Amino acid sequence: KKLGFAIVGLGKFAQEQMMPSFKDCKHARITALVSGSPDKAQKLAAEYGVEAKNIYSYDNFDSIKDNPAVDVVYIVLPVGLHAEYTVRAAKAGKHVLTEKPMANTPEDCQKMIEACKKANVKLMVAYRAQYEPFNLDAIARIRKGELGKVMQITADHGRIVDPTGDKADTWRIQKKLAGGGSLMDLGIYSLNAARYLTGEEPVEVTALEMSDKADPRFKEVEDRIHFTLRFPSGILATCTSSYSTEGVKRYRVFGQKAWLDLDPATDYYEHKMTIGDKDGQQQPKIKEGNQFAAEVDHMAECVLQNKTPKTPGEEGLKDIRLIMAIYEAARTGKKVKV
Ligand code: NAD
Numbered sequence: 001k002k003l004g005f006a007i008v009g010l011g012k013f014a015q016e017q018m019m020p021s022f023k024d025c026k027h028a029r030i031t032a033l034v035s036g037s038p039d040k041a042q043k044l045a046a047e048y049g050v051e052a053k054n055i056y057s058y059d060n061f062d063s064i065k066d067n068p069a070v071d072v073v074y075i076v077l078p079v080g081l082h083a084e085y086t087v088r089a090a091k092a093g094k095h096v097l098t099e100k101p102m103a104n105t106p107e108d109c110q111k112m113i114e115a116c117k118k119a120n121v122k123l124m125v126a127y128r129a130q131y132e133p134f135n136l137d138a139i140a141r142i143r144k145g146e147l148g149k150v151m152q153i154t155a156d157h158g159r160i161v162d163p164t165g166d167k168a169d170t171w172r173i174q175k176k177l178a179g180g181g182s183l184m185d186l187g188i189y190s191l192n193a194a195r196y197l198t199g200e201e202p203v204e205v206t207a208l209e210m211s212d213k214a215d216p217r218f219k220e221v222e223d224r225i226h227f228t229l230r231f232p233s234g235i236l237a238t239c240t241s242s243y244s245t246e247g248v249k250r251y252r253v254f255g256q257k258a259w260l261d262l263d264p265a266t267d268y269y270e271h272k273m274t275i276g277d278k279d280g281q282q283q284p285k286i287k288e289g290n291q292f293a294a295e296v297d298h299m300a301e302c303v304l305q306n307k308t309p310k311t312p313g314e315e316g317l318k319d320i321r322l323i324m325a326i327y328e329a330a331r332t333g334k335k336v337k338v
Pocket residue numbers: 009010011012013014036076077078079081099100101126128167168169171177185
């Protein structure tokens with residue numbers, strides 16, 4: 001059975017990555033669209049075979065509760081709107097898949113978790129890397145002990161934020177809509193990876209921030225932020241996040257026997273793994289897979305089989321709490337215990 005998904009927010013990521021990926025889904029199909037732009041919604045509805053009566057605006061979105069064609073609401077709006085639409089979807093009795101980062105604040109994340117619990121609907125955060133074959137392969141190798149005892153991780157995520165050239169970046173430099181700067185948008189991949197690679201939760205963070213306040217892009221949100229995480233087993237992770245450097249999405253895990261490098265690690269379509277030890281380097285053959293479809297199918301399976309998603313609201317909340325601790329460490333210059 002294929003569950004019906006309503007796509008809320010028909011922006012760049014929805015149109016370019018997510019909607020086209022539904023063709024690869026076994027358990028999900030697009031049955032409704034929610035948009036502030038009727039022309040765009042109609043055009044996409046025709047393209048994806050969505051019935052005209054299943055097009056909603058942000059104003060009449062709540063009436064989606066009366067639409068049996070919609071099982072799951074997938075929120076692809078700017079971060080500052082995730083909480084409002086998750087709560088409204090839960091009140092409409094619909095399961096919720098929301099994009100990352102989950103919300104601007106831990107309080108908003110809590111509200112989302114509580115609303116979904118109260119309505120008895122599933123809540124999942126779209127951490128696509130946790131459904132992506134190279135990342136899953138890296139986790140499996142680490143758990144099997146292929147690298148020996150893991151001692152440290154480095155992770156870097158950055159790109160040039162360009163609100164004049166890319167419309168999708170306009171909200172990213174507004175604190176109210178983005179929650180923060182590169183850390184919320186990109187550094188979260190480094191943070192989440194450090195957590196899923198170690199399988200541990202950090203106990204202490206340090207951070208340094210550097211943002212040129214004369215640059216209009218960084219009036220409200222940060223540019224570069226470097227942070228360190230200490231894990232209970234003693235693993236240290238050093239992560240960088242940037243809005244002012246050419247694109248990078250990579251990490252390296254350092255074990256006592258070998259190191260494992262994914263570069264790119266969190267790209268949409270291309271990944272490369274290298275493993276190195278005293279005898280040399282090798283690049284294991286791993287098959288690329290559609291992480292977007294795998295993620296959406298996981299959400300659908302959780303609804304169909306009444307299971308808790310692998311990346312539930314609580315997973316999103318953990319990252320947002322840590323992000324707040326990283327901001328505090330950068331602001332105060334002190335280590336923050338978490
Ligand atoms: P975007 O600006 O292209 O899309 C956002 C959509 O929301 C637009 O269609 C816009 O019209 C609509 N919108 C509705 N109300 C709005 C308001 N008040 N202000 C601004 N826009 C409003 O951005 P995007 O890059 O597609 O990002 C959308 C979401 O997807 C964000 O949560 C982002 O973090 C997430 N995202 C995730 C990934 C990933 O790899 N998982 C990649 C890119 C974006």
